[in-house]
Amino acid sequence: MSFFLNLERWHSPPSLGKMRTHAMDFNTDLLGANQSSAQPRRQSCSQLPAYRRRKPDGIGTGTRDRGWLEISKVLLGRAGRAIQNDTVLFLSQIWITALKQGVKAATFFWPVSIPLERRILTMLQWLHLPEGESPYVYAMHSEQPDTYGHKVGPMSAELNSPLRLIDRIVGQLMxxxxxxxxxxxVNIILVGDHGMEEAHCDRTEFLSNYLSNADDIILxxxxxxxxxxxxxxxPKYDAKAVVANLTCKRADQHFKAYLKQHLPKxxxxxNNRRIEDIHLLVERKWHVARKVPEGxxxxxxxxxxxxxxxxxxxxxxxxGYGPTFKFKTKVPAFENIELYNVMCDLLGLKPAPNNGTHGSMNHLLRSPPHRATMPEEVSRPLSSALAPAGTDDLGCSCDDKNKVETSGCELQ
Structure with missing residues (x-):
């Protein structure tokens, strides 16, 4: 769910408020392990972006991204039809882990043409299926908060409408x-994939104001x-030179250019060949574009x-709400990369290899099934066979050099 709003901002949401009263509550401080775009955040519930086989899509890229086109040759085929039920893009998604361990899963991610009420009703109908046919793992996505957030901004009163809708379908589910x-x-997790910030076209930096050869790059x-x-x-493209031409050129510059190896760790x-060599970390509320549009x-x-x-x-x-979660508990911030292991613990599944730390979220659960243990010591430390290097006394002292001279320059 693209859910970025602080529930304190909307007074008394009936269903969400009731669930929150009894739930493991962690409101508005779930930290992303990578950049705050939607698909990378969804993927990073188990893996960091540099370790995923699909390149994360950023703002405005969609399927036009070169890295995506490269892998789409495998996924799409000649007719361009998307391959469903493919696991290449979903390395450690919870429903794939469930299926591989013989647990039936059902997801309702898209399409937007199906109303949220119908999606919830469908999931409830799946629960009514006979034993053996009914799924054990359910997942659903709602795009409304994100859609409205982009359209009207995160501080608009118009966002009350999608919030009421979300609250209504949560009530319908319960x-x-x-x-x-x-x-x-049942255990229920309500989670967002990113936040939202105010932005407008009037706050845009154009690279043509910094580069004389802006037509030679793709941004x-x-x-x-x-x-x-x-x-x-x-051979004439020099990423270092481009970064130099985009660095500290104006006092009011609203972005900072990095070579990818110099990005904050x-x-x-x-560490992935599909990641571009140059990245611009943009100041909040601002955008970057290649050149000023005509007209x-x-x-x-x-x-x-x-x-x-x-x-x-x-x-x-x-x-988090349900019998496995602690009751009425608020916990400190944690990264979304830890969610996959938590979901596996809720479902009794063995996690696939991932970048989270299994057991680090045990404080969320009443009776954590996994207890992290330190590896056993395989050998005792041995004393060094090297001879002592001798005394550390070099026969000199800096004490005289460090004394403050006061003669002839007494403070007045």
Whole structure:
């Protein structure tokens, strides 16, 4: 769920408020392990971006991204039809882990043409299936908060409408579970994939104001700029020179250019050949674009995400409810990369290899099934066979040099 709003901002959401009263509550501070775009955040519930086989898509890239086109040759085929039920893109997704361990899973991620009420009703119908046919793992996505957040901005009163809708379908889900006497038997996680920040076309940096050869590059524009050469294997393209031409050129510059190997290590976004050589970390509320558009333009958005994940507005919500979670507990911030192991613990599954730390979220659970243990010592430490190097006394002292001279220059 693209859910970025602080529930305190909307007064008394009935269903969410009731669930929150009894739940493991972690509101608005779920930290992303990488940049705050939607698909990378969804993927990073178990893996860091540099270790995924699919390249994360940033703002405005979609399937036009070169790295995506490269892998799509395997996935799409000649007719361009997307291959369903393919596991290449989902290395450690919880439903794939479940299926591989003989546990039936059901997901309702898309399409947007199906109303949320129908999605919830469908999931409740799946629960009514006979034993052996009914799935054990369920997942559903809601795009409404994200859609409205982009359109009207995160501070708009118009966001109350999608919030009421989310609250209503959560109530619909809980009512259905209660009718089946399952409301005390299931574990429910409500989680967002990113936050939202105010943004507008008027706050845009154009690289043509910095580069004389802006036509020679391809920029993935928006809140997290990525740059590559327009012409592959161009011997004249020098990423270091481009970064130098984009660094500290104006006092009011609203982005900072990095070679990917110099990006902050906390982003985990360098060690992959599909990641562009140059990245622009953009100041919150701002965008980057390649060149000034010709003629009058219409700005169709008032909010965006994809900014540096340390910015508070890029954080999101986690709420856990059910018999396995601790009761009425608020926990400190944690990274979303730890969610996969938590979900495996809830379902009794063995996690696939991932970048999270299994057991680090045990404080969320009443009776954690996994206890992290230190590896046994395989050998005793041995004393060094090397002879002592001798005395450390070099026969000199710096004490005289460190004395403060006071003669002839007494303080007045």
């Amino acid at each position: 009512d259905g579970l209660k009718q089946m006497k399952l409301h005390r038997c 993935i524009p928006g809140s997290l700029g990525r740059i590559r050469s327009r012409f592959p294997n161009n 906390r982003l985990h976004y360098a 009058k333009r219409h700005c169709g958005f008032a909010g965006d995400h994809g900014y540096d994940n340390k910015i508070n507005s890029m954080q999101t919500i986690f709420l």
